[in-house]
Amino acid sequence: MLPQYDYMKTTVTSVSEINVDIGISKNNLEKIIGLLNHDLADEYILLTKTKKYHWNVVDPRFNDLHKFLDEQYELLSVAVDDVAERARSLGGKSRATLKEFIESSQIREDPGAYPDGDSMLGNLLKDHETIIKTLRKHIEECQELEDEGTANFLTDKMEVHEKMAWMLRSFLHTK
Numbered sequence: 001m002l003p004q005y006d007y008m009k010t011t012v013t014s015v016s017e018i019n020v021d022i023g024i025s026k027n028n029l030e031k032i033i034g035l036l037n038h039d040l041a042d043e044y045i046l047l048t049k050t051k052k053y054h055w056n057v058v059d060p061r062f063n064d065l066h067k068f069l070d071e072q073y074e075l076l077s078v079a080v081d082d083v084a085e086r087a088r089s090l091g092g093k094s095r096a097t098l099k100e101f102i103e104s105s106q107i108r109e110d111p112g113a114y115p116d117g118d119s120m121l122g123n124l125l126k127d128h129e130t131i132i133k134t135l136r137k138h139i140e141e142c143q144e145l146e147d148e149g150t151a152n153f154l155t156d157k158m159e160v161h162e163k164m165a166w167m168l169r170s171f172l173h174t175k
C-alpha cells in the first residue's frame, strides 16, 4: 500500500530553493506566493467549469456558445500556466493537484448540475467577477509587499478576466 500523502504538510509558500535575491524579503515573497497559489486554485476550478459547460451546453445558440466556451477555456489555460510559473519565479511551489485546488479555491463547482445556456453564462460571469475582485485586492497587497512586478503581472491577469466577463455579459444580452 502506498503511504498516504498529507498535502496539508506541503509548504508551497516556503522559499526553500536556491536563494531568490531580487530585492524582496523572504517573508514578503512567501506571502506573495501564497496569494498566487490562491489565484491559481480559483482559476483552475473556473477552467474546469468552463470546459464542463463547453461540453454540455444545450441552447439554440449551441454552435456559438460551444466555440465561445472553448475559446474562454484556452484563455484561462494560458492564465493558469502563467500564474503557476509566477509562483515558481519567486522561488515557491505551485499547487497542482485537484484536491488542493478544490480545497483552497473560493470558486465552487456544480457537480451533477447541467444548467441551461444562460445560467451557465451567468455562473461563469459571477465567478470571473469574484476573481476580478480578489485580484484587485491581491494587486494592492503586492504593492504593500513591495513587489511591483507581481502587482503588474496580476493587473494584466485582471484585465484578461475583465475582458472575458464583458464577453459573457454581452452574450447574456443578445437574447
Ligand SMILES: [Fe+2]
Binding pocket: 054, 070
Ligand atoms: Fe471541444
